[in-house]
Amino acid sequence: MNFKMSKSLQDQALEWASFVTGESLLSWTTIDRPNRDSRIFKIYTSSKMLILMLRLDRNNQNNLQLQSRQKKDIEREVSALQNCIGMSPKLVNYAPEYGALLFDPIPDNYPSLTDLLCESNKNNIDNVIQLPLATLAKIHRQPVPIQLVDSDFMEDLYLHITLNARQLCPQISMPVLSGESVFLHGNPNPGNWKQISQSEGIWLDFEDSYAGIAEFDFGYFLGHLRVLFRDKAINSVLTSLKQINLTVNEDYIIQVSEVVYYYVIATESRYKRYLLVN
Incomplete structure (x- = not known):
């Protein structure tokens, strides 16, 4: 299920990111998630990379409501990252109420x-x-x-x-x-x-x-x-x-x-x- 990102969704994601990091935002991209009811925002500040996942819950045929990730989902990913130091991005902090994970930036020139x-x-x-x-x-x-x-x-x-x-x-x-x-x-x-x-x-x-x-x-x-x-x-x-x-x-x-x-x-x-x- 694919959703087009509305300006209000984009603005809310960036507002949350600015609040969570307390820093000015330098750049951001969205990550497409085929067949999933969510959007991921990858947002860079001068010292952090923030991954913000926002779930899009369908209330009816024409209305999408923005929600952050469930607390248990954040806790699962955080616990995994904390046990995979050196094999995963370095987790700096996280804000479960915003569904946000903060990492040390990963250079764009690292190939996948x-x-x-x-x-x-x-x-x-x-x-x-x-x-x-x-x-x-x-x-x-x-x-x-x-x-x-x-x-x-x-x-x-x-x-x-x-x-x-x-x-x-x-x-x-x-x-x-x-x-x-x-x-x-x-x-x-x-x-x-x-x-x-x-x-x-x-x-x-x-x-x-x-x-x-x-x-x-x-x-x-x-x-x-x-x-x-x-x-x-x-x-x-x-x-x-x-x-x-x-x-x-x-x-x-x-x-x-x-x-x-x-x-x-x-x-x-x-x-x-x-x-x-x-």
Whole structure:
């Protein structure tokens, strides 16, 4: 569901941001969220980067009401960020009443994994994806904050992905995963990785973090790569996981990636620009 941002919505977001930071605003952008009833504002001051998520709740066919994120959603993301220091943006502060997170600014010249994949040789992406996967595995080894143990959130996330995937593949279902529950990123798509150097990078957007099975994160990651590289991505991801000495259920990963592949195609038209093979 897509909403056009009204001037009043824009003005209110900037007013909130100015109040929360107490600083003059230098620049801002909005982040499109396909198929979600919300808008994200990325706002820069001289010393901070503020991420402000505003939910758009439909009261009737013609009226949209602005609301900030629910407190438990903010607490989930904050707890995830606080347990992923060095693997995520540096959280400076947060204002739950405004649905706002304040970070140290991330330089615009850090490429995303999507950028790197589009620049890489289509037949050899292993070197590009190994660091993001290794960092994802490191996140999985962090202690699981109690805020991430939420079976209802997990079920809602799986349902959201599956229902959208069924727009293109009506019979598809998320596999029933079993195994040790770990700290998951929840949304490890290529656009959420920023490469800082050859040996360092960070994952962004811990909004969907929860406690679950590691294969979900890897399958979600693979599903996005299959949009870009079709089935060539399967061998690249599984090989990279072996190279970083991970023992995983490969069948789970492939099954999750199937669902996520159709989910991405159904909901994220931005990937049409990045289709690298026919």
